Amino acid sequence: MFHPRRTLRALLPPLVAGLALTALPAQQATAASTLTNGGFETDGSGTATPSGWSEYGDTGASYTESGGRDGGHRLSHWSSSAYRVETYQYLSGLTPGDYRLTAWVRSGGGQKSAHLALKNCGGPEQRTDLPVSDSGWIRIVVPVEVTGNQCTVSVTSDANAGNWINVDDLTFAPGTSGLAVKGADISSLPKSEAMGGVYRSASGGTGDAVALLRSAGMNYARLKVWVDPADGYNDKAHVLAMAERIKARGMKLLVDFHYSDAWADPGKQNKPAAWAGHSYGQLKKDVYDHTYDVLHALKAQGTTADMVQVGNEINGGMLWNEGSTDNWPQLAGLLNSGYDAVKAVDRSTVAALHLAEGGDLEGTRWWFDNAVSHGVRFDAIGLSYYGYWHGTLHAFQTTLDDAATRYGKPVFVAETAYPFRLDSEDALENIIDLDSELVPGYPASPTGQTRWMNDVASIVEAVPHGRGLGVFYWEATWTARTGNGWDPADPSSGNGWENQALFGYDDRLLPATAWFRHR
Numbered sequence: 001m002f003h004p005r006r007t008l009r010a011l012l013p014p015l016v017a018g019l020a021l022t023a024l025p026a027q028q029a030t031a032a033s034t035l036t037n038g039g040f041e042t043d044g045s046g047t048a049t050p051s052g053w054s055e056y057g058d059t060g061a062s063y064t065e066s067g068g069r070d071g072g073h074r075l076s077h078w079s080s081s082a083y084r085v086e087t088y089q090y091l092s093g094l095t096p097g098d099y100r101l102t103a104w105v106r107s108g109g110g111q112k113s114a115h116l117a118l119k120n121c122g123g124p125e126q127r128t129d130l131p132v133s134d135s136g137w138i139r140i141v142v143p144v145e146v147t148g149n150q151c152t153v154s155v156t157s158d159a160n161a162g163n164w165i166n167v168d169d170l171t172f173a174p175g176t177s178g179l180a181v182k183g184a185d186i187s188s189l190p191k192s193e194a195m196g197g198v199y200r201s202a203s204g205g206t207g208d209a210v211a212l213l214r215s216a217g218m219n220y221a222r223l224k225v226w227v228d229p230a231d232g233y234n235d236k237a238h239v240l241a242m243a244e245r246i247k248a249r250g251m252k253l254l255v256d257f258h259y260s261d262a263w264a265d266p267g268k269q270n271k272p273a274a275w276a277g278h279s280y281g282q283l284k285k286d287v288y289d290h291t292y293d294v295l296h297a298l299k300a301q302g303t304t305a306d307m308v309q310v311g312n313e314i315n316g317g318m319l320w321n322e323g324s325t326d327n328w329p330q331l332a333g334l335l336n337s338g339y340d341a342v343k344a345v346d347r348s349t350v351a352a353l354h355l356a357e358g359g360d361l362e363g364t365r366w367w368f369d370n371a372v373s374h375g376v377r378f379d380a381i382g383l384s385y386y387g388y389w390h391g392t393l394h395a396f397q398t399t400l401d402d403a404a405t406r407y408g409k410p411v412f413v414a415e416t417a418y419p420f421r422l423d424s425e426d427a428l429e430n431i432i433d434l435d436s437e438l439v440p441g442y443p444a445s446p447t448g449q450t451r452w453m454n455d456v457a458s459i460v461e462a463v464p465h466g467r468g469l470g471v472f473y474w475e476a477t478w479t480a481r482t483g484n485g486w487d488p489a490d491p492s493s494g495n496g497w498e499n500q501a502l503f504g505y506d507d508r509l510l511p512a513t514a515w516f517r518h519r
Contacts, residue, residue, distance in 0.1 A: 428494020
């Protein structure tokens with residue numbers, strides 16, 4: 001783990017503990033229309049107040065030092081005692097309109113608060129917490145609408161002894177931002193409701209889960225479809241019924257084709273029983289016919305799919321063994337059959353390819369390089385990213401940015417989630433149930449779950465050239481209900497995921513749903 005240079009601290013003034021940061025001194029910084037010294041290169045190491053910037057609070061905890069992201073120096077906040085400090089710059093002469101603050105950040109975590117803010121810009125303060133990342137720099141974006149002619153850019157820490165942040169390469173320029181997709185997978189909902197599942201607002205009132213999520217800001221729903229599931233759920237009929245509920249609430253729809261009778265993921269891509277023994281040529285027709293059948297039925301009832309996944313977490317291919325990545329020409333043929341069916345129903349529907357392991361740069365490159373070289377057609381790239389399995393936030397951002405740039409396609413998080421507690425509500429041990437399994441800096445609590453979602457969304461929003469589409473939370477409604485377990489063939493199977501839903505054990509909407517209003 002990185003720590004700022006301790007030796008510098010002995011040279012800085014003593015701190016004033018507990019100083020409130022509720023107001024700024026009147027315009028101490030030089031007025032400017034653009035950020036001055038956003039890379040902190042003007043003064044060199046050890047500068048207590050970098051040129052162009054002002055400080056407020058325990059100012060000895062704010063300084064420049066060597067080790068910048070893209071240059072020689074960076075801004076750091078650190079102290080051996082608890083501290084509260086703000087490093088800020090006042091901008092004037094701005095033309096009213098939309099602006100974006102972009103910054104590269106690192107944080108060891110543990111602070112009461114560590115964030116970037118844009119304030120006094122004519123509207124509400126726009127604040128973004130710094131993701132916990134001591135392994136590499138992360139780029140984040142904070143949007144703001146300037147309605148007057150001024151704005152204040154602020155870096156603030158309210159920290160315990162030894163907590164640190166690094167900030168570098170800040171820019172403030174005209175531009176818009178925001179995520180088009182603020183979604184969740186709610187495939188489990190029909191079966192949960194059939195088994196007596198109840199969903200409540202944050203205040204405790206009972207309601208329709210789709211309506212509750214929509215009122216929280218969700219604008220996109222994801223539904224998986226299986227060919228002939230053992231329990232009858234997640235089939236074509238249930239997708240059609242759910243699509244009507246989703247579209248009636250003004251939301252868009254992503255249909256996730258597994259091309260299986262049950263779960264398809266990197267460890268299993270089993271053919272549906274009805275397709276067993278089919279030749280490769282027949283399997284291509286099976287993929288086309290099944291995809292077309294479901295999507296055409298959706299369009300016929302007025303609920304056209306807005307996005308489609310041709311396969312689910314297909315790192316190793318699909319419809320094994322014929323569609324394994326051991327045989328890319330055949331896999332490409334199957335994927336293109338799905339793509340062709342999507343476009344035959346509606347040319348405007350986005351056809352996406354979906355991999356797991358969102359922090360695996362080399363694996364993602366290997367897969368999509370092969371897909372491109374074999375002529376696979378696709379419109380967007382979806383990645384699953386679970387921080388407790390798939391690498392650091394820095395690794396995730398690196399992979400996401402690379403995919404968007406390398407293949408020139410929009411990217412999105414097809415699945416992510418985080419626990420709000422560790423204990424189980426049913427008899428089945430949860431998939432994540434130990435402190436040692438958690439991402440450092442993100443506790444298994446409503447606060448930790450909320451912060452995780454905000455930080456993942458910030459990373460997607462910062463994808464260059466506006467290619468970050470958004471995020472889907474995985475299985476927001478999969479609360480613990482007897483009969484709605486993991487195994488569709490076993491009604492007594494437990495859940496294992498209820499501690500990562502977006503409804504708590506009291507059935508109430510959790511605070512993490514605030515990420516739907518992320519921007």
